[in-house]
Amino acid sequence: MQEKRYDVNGMTCTACALTIEKQLKKVEGVQQVAVNYATEKMQVTYDETKVSVDILADAVRGAGYELVAPAEGKGPQEEAPLMKKQEEHQEQLKKRFWTSVLFTLPVFYTAMGPMVGLPQVPGLAGDRNVMLLALTQLFLTIPVMLAGREFYITGFKTLFKRNPNMDSLVAVGTSAAFVYGVYVLYAIAYGLGHGDHMEVSHYGHELYFESVAVILTLVTLGKYMEARAKGKTSEAIQKLMELAPEEAVVLKEGQEVRVPTANVRVGDRVVVKQGQKIPVDGTVVEGYGSVDESMLTGESLPVEKTVGSGLVAGSMNKAGYLLCEATRIGEDTTLSKIIHLVENAQSTKAPIAKLADRISGVFVPIVILISLGTLLFWWAGGYGFNFAFIMAISVLVISCPCALGLATPTAIMVGTGKGAQHGVLIKSGEALEMLAQVDTVVFDKTGTLTSGSPAVTDVRALLRDEKELMAIAASLEGMSEHPLSEAIVQKAGEEGSPLYKASDFEALVGQGVRGQVELPDGKPHPVAIGNASMLEAMGIGVEECLKDADRWSEEGKTSLFIAVDGKLEGILAVADTLKEKSVPTVARLQRMKKKVVMLTGDHRKTAEAIGRQLGIDQVVSQVLPETKALEIQKLQQGGRKVAMVGDGINDAVALVQADVGMAIGNGTDVAIESADVILMRSDVEDVSTALRLGDKTILNIKQNLFWAFIYNVLGIPVAAGALYLGLGIRLNPMIAAAAMSFSSVSVVLNALRLKRFKAEGNAGPAVGTVRKATDTRGTTSREERKDQGMEKTLKIEGMSCMHCVGRVEKALGALEGVDAVKVDLEKGLAVVTLSKSVSDDILADAVKEAGYEFKGVF
Structure with missing residues (x-):
C-alpha cells in the first residue's frame, strides 16, 4: 500500500472535500482517503498495482476539482512556494471584494437610500424614471456577478454533477434573484408601454438587484x-519552511562557493559562519560554534557544537565558525521530516469530526429542499410570490456548511502547529484527540525519567580528602570500559582530580577491579574497588562504611568500597540519576489528575527507591522488554486510557499498544516510528505540555462544533420565517448573507485562540539558570539567602552572547557548594545560590578561567 499527500485545487467549502472523498472511495484499490478543506490537501492510501496518480487525478477531475501531484525529493526550499498559493488566493479575493464594493455601494444606495431618508440620485427618482433606475441597478450588478463568477462556475458545475456545495446555494439564490429582477424589468417596461402606472409602481419596488450585489x-x-484566518492557522509550517536558507556556502577545491541549497549533495563540505542558518543536516568536521535550535526543539539556550557534533538544517550558528559534511539533504533532512509530519497531522481527521462530516454530506441537498418548501409554503399560504421568494432566498444564503467543516481541521492545524513550536510533534488528529482522553501516563525508567547512564552521587573518604580519593579510584577505573568505571572517571574529571599511572589491572566479573596505582610518593600502591564481598575476600574489613552502603542501597544506588594498601579508605555510590525535570513533571501530571506508572527492568528494591524519589503512584519492576506491552494492556483492560513514554527499541511494542505512544526525541528510530507523539527536546516536561495541548484543542473543537450547529439549527428556521407569524420578524437575504459569512470566520477565529497556548514552566530552572538535580533543601526567601550568605551577585564583564552565558554558568555551576546560577547578559550580572560557604576568590577564579573579567561581588 502507498500513502501519499496531494494538493487539491478548486474546493470552496467542506462539501467539496466530502464529494472528493466519496468519488475516490469508488475507485478500486483506494483503501483510505481524507480530504481537508482547511489545508486544501488530500491524504490517500492505495494499492499502487491498481491505482496510479493519473487515475486519482481523473477521479478528482470527475468530481469537479483538480489534483496536484507533488514533486519527488523536495526539501523545504522547493516546498515553500506552495505556501504562496494561499497568499495569491487571498490577494485575488481581496481584489474581488473591492471590485464588488465599488459597484455594490451605488446599487445599494439607489435601492435603499430613499427608504432611510437619503436623497435619491437626480434623474432616477419617481415612477417616471423607474426604468432608468432598474437599468442602472442591472448594469451595476452585472460587474459584481462577473467578479464573483467563481461562485457560479463551481456552484452550477457541482449542482449538475449532483454534488451541490455552498457555492451552489449562493449561485442558485443570487441567480434566482437576478432572473426575477430581469423579469421585473420587463414587467416595468410592459407597464410603461401600456400606460399601466399601477403595474409600474408595484414592480418598481420589487427589484432585487441590490440583494444580488450585496x-x-x-x-x-x-x-x-x-x-486570511486560515492562513494564520498554517503559520507554524510557514515559519518552519522559512528556516531553511535558499543558498549554502560549499567548499570546493579550497574555495568557498555559494550555491542553491537544493544543489548541495551528500558528502559536500558546507561552511556556516556566525549569524548564518545551517542549510542541510550534517556533522562538524572543523571549527566550533554555538547553535540556536530553538525553532526545531523548543530549547531556548544555544547548543555548543564541536568536531563530531551533529547539525540540523534550519538551526542558526549564533557564534563561531563551522565546517560540516552534509549527511542528509532535501526531503531527508530533519527539518523536512518535521514539516511533513506536521502537514500529515494537519491533513488527518480526528474521530470527533465524523459527525460533522456526515451532516455536511447531506446538508446542501436538504437546504435546497427546505428552500423550495419555504417558497411553496408561503406562496400557497397567500402571502404572494414576492414574499415567498425572499424567504426562500434567505434560506439558501444563510445555510452554509463551512462552519461545520472548519470546526475540526482549523483547531487541529493550530494545535499541531503550536505543538511543533514547543518541540511536541503530533502525528495525527486522532492522536491529538486521544491525548485529551488520557488518564494514565506510563513512563519507561532508563533514559526517560533517568539520564540513562550512571553517575557518582555520593562519596565518603576516611583517610584522605574526597578529591584525592576520587583521583586514585579514577586512575584505576580508567583502565576499564565498564559503565560504572566511566562514571567514576567522569566525576574525577569534573572535580579536576589528577590521574596517576596504573598497572597490573585486573577486572573481577561481578565484583570489581584491582591493580597498582603510582601515587605522588612515586611508589606503586595496591588499590581495590568493588563490592563488600570482594574486599572481605581479600581480608579487608568494610564495617565502617556498611551503614552508608545500606542507606544508599535503599535509595537504589550501587555502593563501591575503595581500599588502598589493604585498608578501607572510603566508599562511593553510583546510580542512574533522575533527569532534572522528572520530579516536577510527575507532580504536575498528578495535579492534572493523571495516574503515573513507571515500568522498569530494575530489581524491585532499586525501582521502588526511584519511585519514592519521584512520588510515582505505581511502580512495576523486573519487567522484560517483551512484557511491557502486556502491562499496558492490563491497564487498558481496567478501563484506563494510557499514554506510554519511552525512548528505546524495547519500548516500541509498548508504544504501539498504548492509546498514545510518546517517544523521547533522542530515542531510537524504531521508538520514534512506533510513537504517535515525538518529544523533540528529549524533555519529560513536554509530556504534560502534550496532554494540555490535547485538552485545549479538543475543547476548542467542541466549542466550534457547538456554535456551528447552533448557528444552523437557529438560523435556517428564522430565515424560513419561523418568527414571522407570531412576531412579524423575517430575515432579509442581505442580513442572511452577512450572518452566513461571519459564522465561518468566527469558527476560525475561535480556533486561532489556541495560538495563545503556552507550555507551563515547572519547579526546575527558567531560561538562563543552571540548577543541580540533587537539591533537596527546604525553600528560603531571597532576603534570607542573602542574609545567610547563601546568595551572591557577581559583576562580570566580557560576555557578549548566550554562548558566553553558557560558559559562565557551566564554570560557576561546577563549583562545590554552588547550588544554582542565573546569568543576566544585559546587566552583566550572575546570581549564585550557595548550599555552603564559597569564597569570593574561588568564584572569581572560576569566572576568569571561563575567559571573562570578574568585577566584584555585590
Missing part, C-alpha cells in the same frame, strides 16, 4: 476573511 459582496468578504 449577497455576493458579503460572501466574498467572508471568504476573504476566512482565507
